[in-house]
Amino acid sequence: MVIAKEVKGMFKRHLMMLIALLLLFTWGLSGCAGGASKVKIGEVTRSVFYAPQYVALEKGFFKEEGLDVELQTTAGGDKTMTALLSGAIDVALVGAETSIYVYQQGADDPVINFAQLTQTDGTFLVAREEPGEFNWSELKGSEFLGQRKGGMPQMAGEFTLKKNGIDPHADLELIQNIEFANIAAAFSSGTGQYVQLFEPQASIFEREGRGHVVASFGTESGQLPYTVFMTKQSYMKKHKDMIQKFTNAIYKAQVWVGAHTPEETAEVIAPYFKDTDMDILISSVKRYLEQGTYAKTPALQEDAWNNLLDVMDSAGELKQRVEIGSVVNNEFAESAVQASSK
Template structure:
């Protein structure tokens, strides 16, 4: 009798356990790792860091591995070789890849910044409005030839009837990482710089921001998330989640104060004073450098190619529809609030 009772009790316990197991919470799906390679660590990319820091990628079930791969060539090499899944770099690099005849084109799928991010810094303070003609005959410390900053710089100079090669002494053979140091040591009367270095120089009295190349060169797909077509085709759901997280970050940046944005991204710039971060973020936000959504419109794409063409870096114009896929960004804009 006791044996039957024990057997019955065990059976009841097993049944209860099975019932609880079947009714209990399902095991959470494992996060999908996405490896991002950013061309540089920059305050210009604030919405990217917001998306990571505020957990927007995590909410979408994505585990982001963010690495900095200095230089567009290194970033694109990492993408093409499979070292990263997604690259954050200038759209011009996707055009360069196409010009080289790649069988697996690199597709732009979400825009992060929509203007150039550099500023014209003068060694001397200038009172009143800046006259671009004052650059003529000066020594100008520019950016690397073929890169988007240099092309946007030359485009702006030509817009103001200045021939970069004839009207000034243009220096562009200094590595990106050493441009600010070269200017600080006495090279050049003007220099083209990103933030936060422009704000740092102003604080130190070593230079003064007199104009914005971002304002002057207009809207273009300056920094964009891109991936190989084969990756997008195989991982369309992941790419959509990526675009959703980015859109949420872009919405947050647009709605938030400079102070709140600074707090959100400060950990990514541990060696930069918070007041400098604030100054840099404010400049970029005020001039509309942070894209409000990931959509790359055709007018911006054409403006990009105008800039490249003016710099002599475009063999032939690239088909917008062949290198841009807006379906993910468009859906994110419609659904993410």
Template sequence: MKKWVKLSFSLLIVSILIFSLGACSKKESLKKVRVAEVTRSVFYTPQYVALEKGFFKDEGLDVELKTTAGGDKTMTTLLSNGADVALVGSETSIYVYAQGAEDPVINFAQLTRTDGTFLVSREKIDNFSWDQLKGSTFLGQRKGGMPQMVGEFVIKENGIDPHKDLNLIQNIDFANVANAFASGTGDYVQLFEPTASVFEKEGKGHIIASFGEESGSVPYTDYMAKESYIKDNSETLEKFVRAVYKAAKWIEENDSKEVAKVVQPFFENIDLDILATSIERYQKQGSFGTDLILNEEGWNRLQDIMEEAGELPKRVDYKTLVNTSIAEKALNNK
């Protein structure tokens, strides 16, 4: 009897060891990809769905995500090898190229195809018209970033000179813009979701317009990597894009409440109903595109907006900083 007990115990230990070694082996076989995102926002919902639904792991990838608030910080992280991939505004790749980078940053997939900010007013306005901004204090985004440039583009399109007709504040760090408005700075502010909806629910502000709807299609946030990394890891990035594509398709096929349940772990302090509302806003204005390819028309429109804002160092040819082959292969082999 004692021998049987000992044998059974030994077999149990061996089984546990085999299972543990198998699990470790599987985890070790996953290819790690370090991603730096410019901010934590519902705007990037496809990325969070890909993580939470296991689409990256299905492709054999172990994606490590960190938030590096602001385009400058995100790009610094990428250039200093603190990340393999950056999710950030397309304009940053142009800035790096203009500085003469030996290893330029290449856009290989487009995650969002509209502006992601909303115009939030301190006071409730039932019938808003853009000319009501004149003479007000407008708390804008960081100078040279996509939110600021698209924001100014939309304001100008509505017959307002942001530098003459507004008291324009642009010297507040990206991560502190929302707090500054909550503390009493500005009559209007430009905010991403879910912050805009949180402010509305808490009575700190009121969403009165969408910069995404006003500006139309624009390559707003892209996945990018250094040219050298892309050269050595093209198959890995193809798998990465395929996982994001699966997530984008899943979002397209599900309602905002279901999507909100999946991404809530990334927004633990945000109520589920706020998340659902935020996601629905982005769904309705077409921010989440299943076509992850940055086309030449979009690239030229981006540079037009930068030029209008006085932030374009020089025009850069589409093929110089955009690589569509990875996304094309990913979508053809889905």
């Protein structure tokens, strides 16, 4: 009798444990079905240059698509690509040239561009001294604080200098050994007569009297798939639905920015620039809008892609020309645009 009771007790305990596990499993499935899909983005820097991304977050466009987006800043293209390849992030917002570097290395799992955010260079030429009427020839013999070798800002910068009759490696002292995140601080402390800066840093330096914006590399270098959302091919194949929803949200943000004033956009993105005054945010957004920096749709254009290849080739960073279809998938961008027009 005692043994029978013990067996009965053990059976009852096991049955209760089994029921509990089944309930937990059911609740887990329910939570996954009803909850948002988690997506980790790594942005190459924090800049007004990426205003539509912050609009997508703040206006709830990602949430509308059922996505829970976590944003982190991984300063520098090399660090951002390392984070993507290692799986530390799911999607990278970085220059399209990084996907070409991975492709040139013969990667088994290439990185695919699927949604363009910016379509011009986002840097400005900032002079330490206030010039009269600026001429590019003034850079000859100067000390120029550039960007990281092989990065899109540096390549577009060199492309622009050559276009204006300046050999960046012979006609001036080109400084390229400073970390991306420290370039503004280096110029502020006295390094260089000229520097290449993104917004809002360029506007901040102007207001504080530490520099003067004299030219736009975005205007000079033409249209480029400058900053693009990309992911590994393997991730894209497993998460096509998520990539589509992500692209839908970005397109909604692009349309929103195109339809609103710099003041309205600056107000929305202000939480991402808590140490930046509103007038600086407004002037930064206005500059980018005026030069057509923000892409109107997520699709990468072939003529802009070919311009990118020309820029890379001029910088000596292109082993061979890479066809746009090798590392670009416009399917999601085209679907996003078509869906919104219905």
